[in-house]
Amino acid sequence: MKQIDKYLPFVLQHENIARIEDDALLVGDRRLYPFKKEFYRCEDLEGAAEAIEKMVTQGGGPVHVAMTAIKLLAARAEAGKSAKDADLFEQAKQRLQRSRPTNTTMARALDVLVARVTAGIEKGQNIEQIAEGFINAFKEEYQQNALRMAEVGASLIADGDGVMTMCFAETSFILSIALAMEQGKQIKVYSPETRPYFQGARLTAPCLQEIGADVTLITDSMVAYMMSQGKVQKYMTAVDIITRDGWAANKVGTFQNAIAANYHGIPYFPFAIDPDIGRVGRDSIVIEERDPEEVKRVKGELTTREDMQAYYPAFDIVPPHLIAGVITPKGLVSPYQLEQVFGERV
Amino acid sequence: MKQIDKYLPFVLQHENIARIEDDALLVGDRRLYPFKKEFYRCEDLEGAAEAIEKMVTQGGGPVHVAMTAIKLLAARAEAGKSAKDADLFEQAKQRLQRSRPTNTTMARALDVLVARVTAGIEKGQNIEQIAEGFINAFKEEYQQNALRMAEVGASLIADGDGVMTMCFAETSFILSIALAMEQGKQIKVYSPETRPYFQGARLTAPCLQEIGADVTLITDSMVAYMMSQGKVQKYMTAVDIITRDGWAANKVGTFQNAIAANYHGIPYFPFAIDPDIGRVGRDSIVIEERDPEEVKRVKGELTTREDMQAYYPAFDIVPPHLIAGVITPKGLVSPYQLEQVFGERV
Numbered sequence: 001m002k003q004i005d006k007y008l009p010f011v012l013q014h015e016n017i018a019r020i021e022d023d024a025l026l027v028g029d030r031r032l033y034p035f036k037k038e039f040y041r042c043e044d045l046e047g048a049a050e051a052i053e054k055m056v057t058q059g060g061g062p063v064h065v066a067m068t069a070i071k072l073l074a075a076r077a078e079a080g081k082s083a084k085d086a087d088l089f090e091q092a093k094q095r096l097q098r099s100r101p102t103n104t105t106m107a108r109a110l111d112v113l114v115a116r117v118t119a120g121i122e123k124g125q126n127i128e129q130i131a132e133g134f135i136n137a138f139k140e141e142y143q144q145n146a147l148r149m150a151e152v153g154a155s156l157i158a159d160g161d162g163v164m165t166m167c168f169a170e171t172s173f174i175l176s177i178a179l180a181m182e183q184g185k186q187i188k189v190y191s192p193e194t195r196p197y198f199q200g201a202r203l204t205a206p207c208l209q210e211i212g213a214d215v216t217l218i219t220d221s222m223v224a225y226m227m228s229q230g231k232v233q234k235y236m237t238a239v240d241i242i243t244r245d246g247w248a249a250n251k252v253g254t255f256q257n258a259i260a261a262n263y264h265g266i267p268y269f270p271f272a273i274d275p276d277i278g279r280v281g282r283d284s285i286v287i288e289e290r291d292p293e294e295v296k297r298v299k300g301e302l303t304t305r306e307d308m309q310a311y312y313p314a315f316d317i318v319p320p321h322l323i324a325g326v327i328t329p330k331g332l333v334s335p336y337q338l339e340q341v342f343g344e345r346v
Numbered sequence: 347m348k349q350i351d352k353y354l355p356f357v358l359q360h361e362n363i364a365r366i367e368d369d370a371l372l373v374g375d376r377r378l379y380p381f382k383k384e385f386y387r388c389e390d391l392e393g394a395a396e397a398i399e400k401m402v403t404q405g406g407g408p409v410h411v412a413m414t415a416i417k418l419l420a421a422r423a424e425a426g427k428s429a430k431d432a433d434l435f436e437q438a439k440q441r442l443q444r445s446r447p448t449n450t451t452m453a454r455a456l457d458v459l460v461a462r463v464t465a466g467i468e469k470g471q472n473i474e475q476i477a478e479g480f481i482n483a484f485k486e487e488y489q490q491n492a493l494r495m496a497e498v499g500a501s502l503i504a505d506g507d508g509v510m511t512m513c514f515a516e517t518s519f520i521l522s523i524a525l526a527m528e529q530g531k532q533i534k535v536y537s538p539e540t541r542p543y544f545q546g547a548r549l550t551a552p553c554l555q556e557i558g559a560d561v562t563l564i565t566d567s568m569v570a571y572m573m574s575q576g577k578v579q580k581y582m583t584a585v586d587i588i589t590r591d592g593w594a595a596n597k598v599g600t601f602q603n604a605i606a607a608n609y610h611g612i613p614y615f616p617f618a619i620d621p622d623i624g625r626v627g628r629d630s631i632v633i634e635e636r637d638p639e640e641v642k643r644v645k646g647e648l649t650t651r652e653d654m655q656a657y658y659p660a661f662d663i664v665p666p667h668l669i670a671g672v673i674t675p676k677g678l679v680s681p682y683q684l685e686q687v688f689g690e691r692v
Contacts, residue, residue: 034650034651035648192567193541193641193649193650194567195539195541195565195566195567196565198649198650201642201649201650201654202649202650205650205651205654206650206651206654209651209653209654214655215654215655216655216656216657217641217642217650217654217655217656217657218641218656218657218658219541219542219566219598219599219641219658220541220565220566220567220599221538221540221541221566221597221598221599221602222598222599222657222658222659222662223602224601224602224605224662225598225601225602225659225662226657228601228662228663251567252565252567252568252571253565253566253567253568255570255571255574256567256569256570256571256602256603256605256606257602259570259602259605259606259609260602260605260606263605263609295539295563295564295565296547296563298644298645298647298649299644299647301644301645302381303539303544303547303548303644304380304539304544304547304548304551304552304563305380305551305552305555307555308547308551308552308555308561308563309560309561309562309563310562310563310564311562311563311564311568311572312564312565312568313568313571316568316570316571316574317574
């Protein structure tokens, strides 16, 4: 298998997402990138949950942080530093799952991991090894899936294309651009800054610059204008969830960009490892509402009056008819055919 | 005629936009609002042009600042402090017109004002009085037009409506909300922050709060989501230009919001005193491209890498088929009928 790390920028290299060092969990602090490459130290489970809540990491990061937090708990139980108790892991799982309610990839991985750990406790097995085995297999599968999706993504990008994205579409997208460039295609990428957290300005644009891509930063309000100027041929983003009938939730703004793409005849291709097969329709997706204070501030500084009313839905939902095809490890799949293609995994 | 000042927030009261004091031009500094109510002092014509370029004032402000700058020049000529020379006024006009190329309201007002001043110089008349007379008549007509547009705007807002706006739609819009509230209608207004200059966060939301309206600040990426939740029944903005065949330029983002409104069946009503009758079609509008550094920073602080490539088109253009009707002093006019309704003014 192709080694993907060589294509990836610093923040996406696996050991820079989450790792255990000196009995603590270190999380690559994406809030400080690209200005600093530092790690946020979590001493315990609560610290890890808070790191996810505070968006120290985001996108594809939380699932790795959450699983590694469970592994740390398992290591401590095996070392006799804490109880080897199924309830403790169940509570830990629930605490982590509450940290980002829209992130069902994390929720589902934790369900399986904690079920295995709990079974291991019952059988008197080494749960640290169980956790480590599960996480290594997950990581291996994650990277293989990212590579397969990136091969599909790269194949959809034509020489001379302008590609619009939103927020931070992580490994699959960055790798798609890297592979398309390796194929000799001239590409321009447009990265909206993604208020209020600036993931586009802080993560996507610097990551693309780091791998040598021609990337241009814009504000979130310029997407349709760029499309109207003929600068954009493809629109590609990650998704946090896609339901089995093709409703895709991602960072707020993804939906209005998809509407603008559709208006301009530009295809929208979201990346998804697989659908959340247990969910059907828009109403099955819980939209996380974050602290409205974040909308009123940039790096802590107010942009409006202190007493202003604000609202911060963190995600929005794209309906299947605005999706040209879902980039999955199984190839490009119609949003109307996800259930048939992925149904056997239920 | 109804006195409109009592309905208006601080920044929109006429004497707080531009006035002459102690042989200098004072411009209400909208960059500091709502945190400070201060005035930017321009010592000469160049200072006034720079104030407009630096967005000390914006939207409907530049036309008043530019005309007042011409009046200051005329006053100085009459006082013998500078030459009473037509070329000087012609150069001043051109300098001011270059300061915001998309703002044709300012350009057209300056053309008429400077033509009158030049004629006055030829005839040996008092050009300070000529300038003052023109400006007073302009202001009176401006306020009457704003009131008529606001009456139309208020009549389009129904009890219980949610109204989306963009950037800072100035007197006509704020007054529409004030009049609708006076009519006893319960209204919610949603104000996107309007990156990179935050006119929504700094001007629109605080102005609406100041007049007691129920306003909620969102980011520019949340517009379509709010619409999808059924919270928005009307979309209303100012325009910087509307051509005689109904192409409307306004702050970048206005276009993608109009696409999202159309997608959700929400009517878009821009405010315009009159069309720019000399312009036809999208290509007749010059889109000002501002310094891309502004996209990379918030209050001077970088949001991305220093060496990042960025792009800053300041406006975008809404096609007539996305406009439900133009709110004008002559009532609600179809974007396809502007030429018939306003043609006699050519």
